Amino acid sequence: MTKMKKVVVIGGTGLIGSKAVKLLQDAGHEAVAASSSNGINAYTGEGLADALAGADAVIDVSNMMSFDKAVIADFFGTSSRNLTSAERAAGVRHHVVLSIVNADQLSANPYMAGKLAQEEAVATSGQAFTIVRATQFHEFTETLVDAYSADGAVKVPDIDFQPIAANDVAAALVEAALGEPKNGFVDLAGPERGPFGSFIRTYLDAKSDVRPVNADAAVEYFGAPVVAGSLVPGGDYIKGAITVAEWLKA
Template identity: 50%
Template sequence: MKIVVVGGTGLIGSRLVATLRTKGHEVVAASPSRGVNTITGEGLAGALAGAAVVIDVSNAPSFDEQVVSDFFRTSGSNLAAAEARAGVRHHVALSIVGTDRVADLGYFRAKVEQERLVTQSGTPYTIVRATQFLEFLAGIADGHAEGDTVRLAPVQFQPIAADDVAALLAETAATAPLNGPIEIAGPDRGPFAGIIGRYLEAVGDRRTAVSDPAARYFGGSVTELSLVPTGPVRLGRIGLTDWLERSRASA
């Protein structure tokens, strides 16, 4: 089966392409560096010719809300039109758990718009909402640091490894479209500050993670369950302890 991975050279995309190829699929890693640009449309028709499935794991080049919104709107519209012409049978979109629960976070609002475009495209689809990636823990800590203290909202957190995201996306691509969302997460759930604190200790970072009721999530207001699944969820296999050990070994 021919599968096109949009954003196929990034953190998730590169892993997903490799996973799909081991399963015997014909895979196109679509990205601007490979001559496929969903913003300009360059190379899109050729990449999608004969494709049964498109998996969109692309991301905007900036976290600025206007940039992100413009990216997902343009990319999503171009993809929808190209998929309709190519007769794509299943569109799989990677989104984020909590997109509809953090209304004052611009990036999440842009992902809601992306999801809306997918649902209205006319192509059968599955939206895979993932929790934050374990690979983002360093950036999350840095983004909430005040000197030697990392101040985090008193909420639940359940990060997932990028390898698990790729594996679950590959499984989703091989099944019938749900025409709805599913949620995926790592196997370990706990207090936000506790998980970030374990990461900091593991990497030898002397900063202290604390739970602060006044803290926000990258500027967004969150409640206890804003960032974790609240219903049926598919869990990855790589726990926080295993991921930290692998990270230390490869450092």
Template identity: 45%
Template sequence: MKIVIIGGTGLIGSKLVAKLGEHGHEAVAAAPNTGVNTLTGEGLAEAMKGTDVVIDVSNSPSFEDAAVLEFFTTSTGNLLAAEKEAGVGHHVALSVVGTGRRPDIGYFAAKLAQEKLIRESGIPYSIVHATQFFEFGQRIADGATTGGEVHIAPVAFQPIAGDDVARNVGRTAAGTPLNGAIEIAGPKRCRMDEFFRGALAAWGDPREVVTDPHARYFGAELTELDLVPGDGAVLGETTYEDWLKTA
């Protein structure tokens, strides 16, 4: 199959290109630096020619509420229109666990708007809701730092390795459209504050992790199950400890 990966030069996209290629698919990386821009529409029509499946793992360069909403609605709208014109048979999108539970979080609201466009497009689709990636741990810790302390809420947390995300998204893309969503997560559930306490120690980072029920994540306070999947989620194979050995 010809599979076009939007955001194909990024963290998950590059892994997808490699994994799908290993399985005999024609995996095409599509991103602004390869001449495909979903915001402007540049290169989209050409990229869609002969395409069987489109995987969208692109992300907004800004996480500010208005900017991220504009990115996902504009990009997805242009992409779906090009897919429809070309007769693409399966649209796969990577989203976030918890979008439906916390639409008051700006980033989640933007992903929810993206999902609505996909569901209403008429194109067969699959949505993969993933938990936070191990690879973004440092970014999350930095965003939670105040005065040299990392303030983290004591809520459930179940992050996943990028390789496991790519593996599951690739399997979904190669299969029959779900016309629905699945959830994927890491193999271990823990408390978010405890995870970061252990992670910073493993990094040799001297910052103190402070357990703070009022700590904010994307600008909002979290409740216990906001970031973790429900029953039936597909679990990754890689623990954080094993991931650290190769990171």
């Protein structure tokens, strides 16, 4: 029988975090849903020592939105330094953080630069870690559609896309956290790879949105120039199970 473990999920009330907390609890583990609104703040350090006492692992899926590169980098970098240092003090075995596939190649995008600061803080912390880099979530598609909409059409980058369901991401993070630290990176992507525009077309069709979707090689990814493979894993990766059609149906 698997030994019951305590896992602290930083951002445990968010999209991915709440799913990870439920998966851990369903498997008989103790899961702490940590977030700033419940007094556990990775950025300020508030509540961390108490929350981490007796924990085996931490999954960091906290998030913040800003268009200011310095603000995002400060949030992710400071939070990761606070977390890993509190984990070392508490004797936590493993730190798992969720980043984004190819974040290092997309750092002209301020958010990706922030994720790089997060990765860097974790990798240099001295704490045992696994950095899981996922592709874009199915749940993120509406944001993409909004961002690329103009003049009655949706103009998207002419690149490959391989989105993944939040449920698959949460499951992979839980498995990673309960396993051994890689002290390195693991890529994670959905089960289907294809043109970015095809996924957007499928999504719009499901919403009965008839706007044309046009792929254009000049279109960037939120300020970052892209090539065909910019948003998909370049090597081995963990493959999620939930297809776009299954996700849309659910």
